[in-house]
Amino acid sequence: MSKEFELSRNAFGRLVLSLPDGSRYEGVVPVRAFPITAPREGVALVAADGHERLWIPALDELDAMRRTLIEEALASREFMPEIRRILKVESFATPSVWQVETDRGPAQLTLKGEEDLRPLGAHGLIVVDSHGIQFLIRDVMALDRTSRRILDRFL
Known part of the structure; x- marks a missing residue:
């Protein structure tokens, strides 16, 4: 995983992923690989076309800003009360x-x-x-x- 990617929200609140090669994807969605057994490990950022654009091995390796953006997006999609x-x-x-x-x-x-x-x-x-x-x-x-x-x- 490149630590050089940028993650932000657009005016509509959707996640925008910018990669070092200049590609930009609006409306990416984070998807956990193992949401129950390893929720902090293995998160893919998936573009609107359904293709994975970035793999994040561990959320805890990200800086606070990017981690917060991803966790907020995950919380809005996932609902499994414990x-x-x-x-x-x-x-x-x-x-x-x-x-x-x-x-x-x-x-x-x-x-x-x-x-x-x-x-x-x-x-x-x-x-x-x-x-x-x-x-x-x-x-x-x-x-x-x-x-x-x-x-x-x-x-």
Whole structure:
């Protein structure tokens, strides 16, 4: 990755990528290679034509300005709240309504069936609610005891 590229926003708020060879791409979109397992590593800047124009091995290697622009663009595209605690489950038979605390505040979700609890790596889990919204549990073992006990009933 060249550290010589320029990244800015145009008047419409879209990202503009300028490369050392003089090429300029308006409306580039950052795309994570591994959004869950390695969110800070492997980000491509993809042009409007769908072609990758720049590969960034690690966001932390960028200066603060470029990193902030990319992180803001990623945040506006990505929506996967992370479950921090399971507060209450109304029924242990599906469909069931869950009250959870996420990194974005409290939420209520409806689990249609056990198949909506999808393993992710060694200790992670993706919970898909009845509206198709995906919630992430990064590490089941890091949850509090009550949350783990509730999850055990479904796993």
